[in-house]
Amino acid sequence: MFIINVEGAIYRDDKWLIIERSKKEEHAGGLLSLVGGKVEQEGNSSNILERTVIREIYEEVGIKVKEDLRYIHSTSFVTDTGYHVVDIVFLCEYASGKAFPKSPDEVETVNWMTDQEVYEHPNSPDYLQSSIKYAETLKRVNNT
Numbered sequence: 564m565f566i567i568n569v570e571g572a573i574y575r576d577d578k579w580l581i582i583e584r585s586k587k588e589e590h591a592g593g594l595l596s597l598v599g600g601k602v603e604q605e606g607n608s609s610n611i612l613e614r615t616v617i618r619e620i621y622e623e624v625g626i627k628v629k630e631d632l633r634y635i636h637s638t639s640f641v642t643d644t645g646y647h648v649v650d651i652v653f654l655c656e657y658a659s660g661k662a663f664p665k666s667p668d669e670v671e672t673v674n675w676m677t678d679q680e681v682y683e684h685p686n687s688p689d690y691l692q693s694s695i696k697y698a699e700t701l702k703r704v705n706n707t
Contacts, residue, residue: 565639568650569616570599572635572698573628575657578675579695582624582664583686585671590642593671595687597652597694598623600669616653623670626660633705635697638690652694654701 573580584596600619602611613632620628633654640648664670681687681695 565647565649567602567612568599568648569602569612569619570597570650570652570694571616571620571628571632571655572597572652572694573620573626573655573657574698574702575675578677579681579698580624580626580657580662581674581676581681581691583671583674585667585669587668590644593686595681595684595691597691598670599650599652612651613653616655620655621660623664623666624662624673625665626662627658628655629658631656633701635694635701640690652697654698 571580580598581595582598584594598620599616600623602615605611613630616632617628617630620626635652635654637649637651640650642648662673662675664673676684678695678699682692
């Protein structure tokens with residue numbers, strides 16, 4: 564069985580909303596990350612991935628994104644504690660609100676960063692850099 568996780572590559576003014584994960588987190592504590600979280604069981608449901616990423620973004624950093632989400636890519640990985648995860652990343656456009664660490668047990672800091680700043684940051688894992696590269700490509704293709 565897999566845990567399903569969704570993340571949002573949120574952009575505004577040519578910058579990405581990147582969090583530093585809380586050091587309390589079991590997996591990837593202290594590393595940079597996109598905002599997201601686990602999909603909860605809902606029974607029969609529509610648009611569960613999209614609704615989850617929108618909800619997680621608001622719960623963790625207090626902002627709203629536009630509902631026109633675009634699929635970027637998916638990956639799978641095993642957490643530090645041995646859980647198997649499927650991760651789905653969506654391109655999200657900022658709508659409103661001021662980003663802040665609304666959930667300090669999950670989010671240490673919130674930063675708006677250029678793609679280059681993400682690539683050069685010492686706590687930026689390869690998978691985050693890949694997600695940003697895919698997101699940049701999709702953004703250019705869609706002229707957004």
